Amino acid sequence: MRKIVVLFILIASVIVGAYGADKKQIKQLKADIASAKDAIKNAVDMEKNDNNAQKKLNALEKSEQTIAKYLSQDEYRERKDLYLLLIDLVRKQYEAGNEKMYLKQKVDTAWYVRTGRRMFLTMEKFDSLDAKPNEKGVSEPSYRKKHGAFLAPYRENIKKGGIYFLKHKEWTEAWQCFDVYLESRNWKMFADQKNDSVDDRKVAYLSVVSAKEIPDLDKALKYSTEALADTAKRENALMLLSELSLDKGDSALYVKYVTEGFKQYPLSEYFFPRLIDYHTERGDYVRSEKYVDEALKKDSLNGLFLLAKHTVLMSMEKYDDALRYASLLQQRNDTLPILNYNIGYIYNVKAQQTLKKTGVPYRHRMKEAQKYYRLLLPYMEKYRKEKPEDRQRWYPILYDAYLNLNKGKEFNALEGK
Numbered sequence: 001m002r003k004i005v006v007l008f009i010l011i012a013s014v015i016v017g018a019y020g021a022d023k024k025q026i027k028q029l030k031a032d033i034a035s036a037k038d039a040i041k042n043a044v045d046m047e048k049n050d051n052n053a054q055k056k057l058n059a060l061e062k063s064e065q066t067i068a069k070y071l072s073q074d075e076y077r078e079r080k081d082l083y084l085l086l087i088d089l090v091r092k093q094y095e096a097g098n099e100k101m102y103l104k105q106k107v108d109t110a111w112y113v114r115t116g117r118r119m120f121l122t123m124e125k126f127d128s129l130d131a132k133p134n135e136k137g138v139s140e141p142s143y144r145k146k147h148g149a150f151l152a153p154y155r156e157n158i159k160k161g162g163i164y165f166l167k168h169k170e171w172t173e174a175w176q177c178f179d180v181y182l183e184s185r186n187w188k189m190f191a192d193q194k195n196d197s198v199d200d201r202k203v204a205y206l207s208v209v210s211a212k213e214i215p216d217l218d219k220a221l222k223y224s225t226e227a228l229a230d231t232a233k234r235e236n237a238l239m240l241l242s243e244l245s246l247d248k249g250d251s252a253l254y255v256k257y258v259t260e261g262f263k264q265y266p267l268s269e270y271f272f273p274r275l276i277d278y279h280t281e282r283g284d285y286v287r288s289e290k291y292v293d294e295a296l297k298k299d300s301l302n303g304l305f306l307l308a309k310h311t312v313l314m315s316m317e318k319y320d321d322a323l324r325y326a327s328l329l330q331q332r333n334d335t336l337p338i339l340n341y342n343i344g345y346i347y348n349v350k351a352q353q354t355l356k357k358t359g360v361p362y363r364h365r366m367k368e369a370q371k372y373y374r375l376l377l378p379y380m381e382k383y384r385k386e387k388p389e390d391r392q393r394w395y396p397i398l399y400d401a402y403l404n405l406n407k408g409k410e411f412n413a414l415e416g417k
Contacts, residue, residue: 029070036063036085043092047099049106057096064089083126087147090119094154110170113161113177116154120180123147124187131188141188148189155184155193159203166210175210175219178203182223201230205237212240217248235265242274254278262291266298276308285316303334310342319346337386341393344380347372348397351404366404373401 039059046053067086070076097112131141162177181203185195204226211220220241227237238261245253255278261271272295279288289312295305306329313322323346326339351372355365376397384394395414402411 032063032066032070033082033085035059036067036089039063040085040088040092043096046092046096047103047105049100053096057093060089060093060096064093078129080126080129083122083129084143087119087122087126090115090122091150094119109161109164110168110173113157113164114173116157116161117177117180119154120151120158120184123151123189124184127187127189144189148187148192151189152193155181155190158184162203162206162210166206169213171210171213175207175214175216178207178210179219179222182207182226201226202233205230205233208237208240212244215244215247217244217250217253220244235261235268238264239270242271262295266295267302269304272304273308276312280312280315285312288312289316301332303329303332306332307334307336310339314342319349322346337383340379340383340386341390344376344383344394344397347376347379348400351376351400370405373405377401377405 039056039062043056043060046056064086067082067089071079071082071086076082094112094115097107097115100107101112127141127144127147130143131139133139158177158181162174162181165171165174165177182200184190185193185200204223207223208220208227211217211222224237224241228234230237238257242254242257242261245251245257255275258271258275258278261268262275265271272291275291276288279285279291289309292305292309292312295302296309299305306325310322310325310329313319313325323343326343326346329336329339351369354369354372357365380394380397380401383390384398387394398414399411401407402414
């Protein structure tokens with residue numbers, strides 16, 4: 001019997017303790033609500049640039065943080081009265097900033113923009129809560145029209161705030177502003193508002209610029225379709241999306257954007273080499289050559305395209321065709337050292353292939369091979385002068401050439417004798 005009594009006392013103390021805690025919490029909530037209401041009531045003459053005005057502003061900010069903390073808890077998150085109180089707290093701060101700006105007084109622009117953004121997001125959260133169906137299954141948002149009419153004139157400020165943060169290289173803040181500006185088009189509060197699609201595409205592009213610098217691929221992709229619809233900025237948007245995709249290791253997305261960029265801007269020096277490099281590095285020379293040929297159809301004399309064609313042909317070991325393009329490039333006065341090396345390399349391959357022929361007397365094979373060795377010498381010797389540090393490339397080829405051409409003097413010099 002004693003154990004039962006003890007257990008009853010323990011349970012009773014827990015209940016009383018919990019009740020006491022709840023009572024204390026309710027009392028604190030009432031006090032915090034009263035404090036918030038006082039802060040709102042006292043928020044008059046806020047445009048005055050004095051210590052008293054700052055104290056009033058601080059009281060609003062403090063109460064905002066307190067009420068926001070309640071709304072983050074499960075038991076309070078659907079309290080409409082708390083949301084309306086929070087809205088008034090943020091709105092009063094924003095209006096104070098407006099007054100100061102109107103009177104040409106000093107205002108912390110970053111603070112002003114963040115406050116405006118919070119105001120928009122707070123009213124949108126309340127609208128979603130207010131629009132929930134009642135017990136009869138009917139949705140009757142009572143503040144939607146009022147809040148929408150209040151916010152509409154300030155929507156442009158959200159975009160300008162994003163541009164402000166962009167100029168100051170605060171990329172995350174900038175993106176958040178552009179996100180609110182573009183997302184708000186879908187808010188029911190602004191259902192009657194007309195949107196400027198041209199302007200929206202420009203803002204979408206700025207959101208990509210911000211996301212690239214964060215860097216955050218998901219944020220860049222959110223409005224990428226609209227950003228790419230801005231014809232004036234499309235090329236740069238494709239570059240940004242390509243670079244960010246590559247940086248984040250999304251190869252599929254990277255090749256998608258460089259391919260799209262090449263097709264829309266075939267003469268761009270950005271997309272073409274990256275597209276060719278991507279496929280060449282993966283050994284897909286057929287696809288590389290396909291894109292090179294597409295580019296040459298646009299500009300058959302473009303040095304970059306001709307060099308790419310030559311390089312792809314070298315990779316495919318189509319040496320006769322590669323030699324033809326290398327010669328064509330040199331006729332254009334292109335002085336790239338790699339061309340001298342490649343031409344010398346091709347003649348060396350031909351010499352080696354000749355020496356390996358079967359059914360042909362060695363004397364005849366050597367005579368033909370020496371013809372190729374003589375052809376390669378001026379190119380490989382020039383490459384040696386241009387790139388003396390690249391010994392691993394030019395040394396073995398010159399070694400074979402001097403040896404098979406009986407050039408003892410040059411051979412000894414090569415060997416340092």
